[in-house]
Structures are given as structure tokens and as C-alpha cells.
Amino acid sequence: MNTVPENLRYTRDHEWLSDEDVPAVGITAFAGDALGDIVYLELPAVGTSVTAGDPCGEVESTKSVSELYAPADGEIVEVNPAVADDPSLVNSDPYGQGWLFRLRLTGAPELLDAAEYAALIGAEGSR
Secondary structure (H helix, E strand, C coil): CCCCCCCEEECCCCEEEECCCCCEEEECHHHHHHHCCEEEEECCCCCCEECCCCEEEEEEECCCEEEEECCCCEEEEEECHHHHHCCCHHHHCCCCCCCCEEEEECCCCCCECHHHHHHHHHHHHCC
């Protein structure tokens, strides 16, 4: 069973944002499990402006290639070099070393809290 950290906020597309002035962004353990072993990441470049819900990169796994969606409006200010070198960190430590990028927010995102996200993935997992 996936754990859903209480200190993060979530999108319906399975991305998370940390609760910081310049939040870290990643994909959830639920998404990582569904994707399988992640072997390559295409992340947005520093300085790129992104819009909530729009594709901003790709996640390639042994099963498929999936789009990465921006969880909020903002500007990419940092990309995690560790996941670029070792994409499997997204599977092994999705809420720690497996973060993808940091986003300077330019708008208030509409995000789910941990309980709402847990209910969402519980519903998806029961289909």
C-alpha cells in the first residue's frame, strides 16, 4: 500500500508539491508503481515558464512513456541533477531524493491534501 505524506499537496495527475517557498515537485509513489522501473526523465529547463495542467516533460519507464504535467503555474528554478543521473530514485525515494524540479509559483495552485489524494488513489486502485 502506498503511503501519502501529510506534508505535501497533490494533483489528480499524481504529481506532488512540497510546502516550501520554492516547492520541490515530484511524482507520487502511486504513479511510480504504476509506471514501473523509471529509466529516463525529460525535465523542463531552468527558466522555463509552466502552466498548471500542461505537459512539461516526460517519464520513461520499462512499461511506457508518460507525460509529466506542471502541478502549478510558475518558473522552473532548479532541476534535480541526481534524478537526471539516476532516474530510479523516483521509484526508490519519490518523496525524498527523487524530487524532479523546484518551481517558483506565480499562481495559487488548486491541489489536493493528503486525505483527498489518498481517497483518489484508493478509488483508482479499486477499478
